[in-house]
Amino acid sequence: MLFRSGGDFLGGLASRRLPTFLVVVASQSAALALLVPVALLAGGLPPGGEALITTAVAGVVGGTGVLSLYHGFAHGRISIVASIAGTLAALIPVGVSVALGDVPSPLRMIGFVAAIVAIIIVSTSAVEHAVAGEAGAHADASSGSAARGGAIFGIAAGACFAGFSLIFSGVRSDATLWLLTILRVASVSALALVFGAARLVGRRPPGGEPIRDGAIPSGLLPRARLLLLLAAAGTGDTLGNLFFFLSANESGVAVAAVFTSIAPITTVIFAALLLGERVSARQGVGIALAGLATVAIALGGVA
Numbered sequence: 001m002l003f004r005s006g007g008d009f010l011g012g013l014a015s016r017r018l019p020t021f022l023v024v025v026a027s028q029s030a031a032l033a034l035l036v037p038v039a040l041l042a043g044g045l046p047p048g049g050e051a052l053i054t055t056a057v058a059g060v061v062g063g064t065g066v067l068s069l070y071h072g073f074a075h076g077r078i079s080i081v082a083s084i085a086g087t088l089a090a091l092i093p094v095g096v097s098v099a100l101g102d103v104p105s106p107l108r109m110i111g112f113v114a115a116i117v118a119i120i121i122v123s124t125s126a127v128e129h130a131v132a133g134e135a136g137a138h139a140d141a142s143s144g145s146a147a148r149g150g151a152i153f154g155i156a157a158g159a160c161f162a163g164f165s166l167i168f169s170g171v172r173s174d175a176t177l178w179l180l181t182i183l184r185v186a187s188v189s190a191l192a193l194v195f196g197a198a199r200l201v202g203r204r205p206p207g208g209e210p211i212r213d214g215a216i217p218s219g220l221l222p223r224a225r226l227l228l229l230l231a232a233a234g235t236g237d238t239l240g241n242l243f244f245f246l247s248a249n250e251s252g253v254a255v256a257a258v259f260t261s262i263a264p265i266t267t268v269i270f271a272a273l274l275l276g277e278r279v280s281a282r283q284g285v286g287i288a289l290a291g292l293a294t295v296a297i298a299l300g301g302v303a
Helices: 002-015 020-042 049-075 078-099 106-123 147-168 176-200 220-251 253-261 263-274 281-300
Strands: none
Touching: 002 020, 002 049, 002 078, 002 220, 002 263, 020 049, 020 176, 020 220, 049 078, 049 147, 049 176, 078 106, 078 147, 078 263, 078 281, 106 281, 147 220, 176 220
16 A cells, blocks of 8 residues: 555645645546556446446545545644544444444454544644744645644545445446546546636635645746656555555455555655654554554454
């Protein structure tokens, strides 16, 4: 899941420089531009009927999750948003599998309880850190405008990622590349519709903040680097979807969702090492507990 965690981190980094909405549309459009020719060269026909509709719905739900995640990264703490999103992305699909008849092992039940406690700890912790414009802040520091470090965006992202896992895992098709292409077409189209509708009624779309002066570099090489950053973010997310789909078909949605949700732990490490994000002792306990809960849910299996 290094592809997904790397893509999430790069997308969040770009969202601290550009409006979140623009970052999501640009990164996913870049991934789509790569997917279409590859799918055409691979041959075969796109899926139709139920597989097409289900994949499109999954794409919209997943795209909403990415928008929430990046927005939380831009205006909150990556460590908080990623921890909550990853924990919920694991907790909800496994909870659904239990509701459908699977009996969780004691270890997995401990993981459930630990996950809930971790979310409460992280989402209710006070956040104190240098934000953009303050002395000592990193050049790509968060704006700090999101309450509780962006916990609400982590909850929204986690719920959407869980929904994506449950929906997309139900698709049965051998046209894997076309499925990934449909995911991107659906998410980009939905975002474009939201943007157009918001403009028509005179409102700003979610994450549609004005572009700051100097956010888009003027030189050719700096602009190429920015485009590469956006393309890498979209490609990482797409590769994450690919490995989730393959894993879900092999091991089931509950296991695949859990291992996908481990990716935010790596994102937190990136934020600490590259952006200098620090957490309080209380937040650290919550983040560590979230990681342990995710591993317990993954290893617990069923009774």
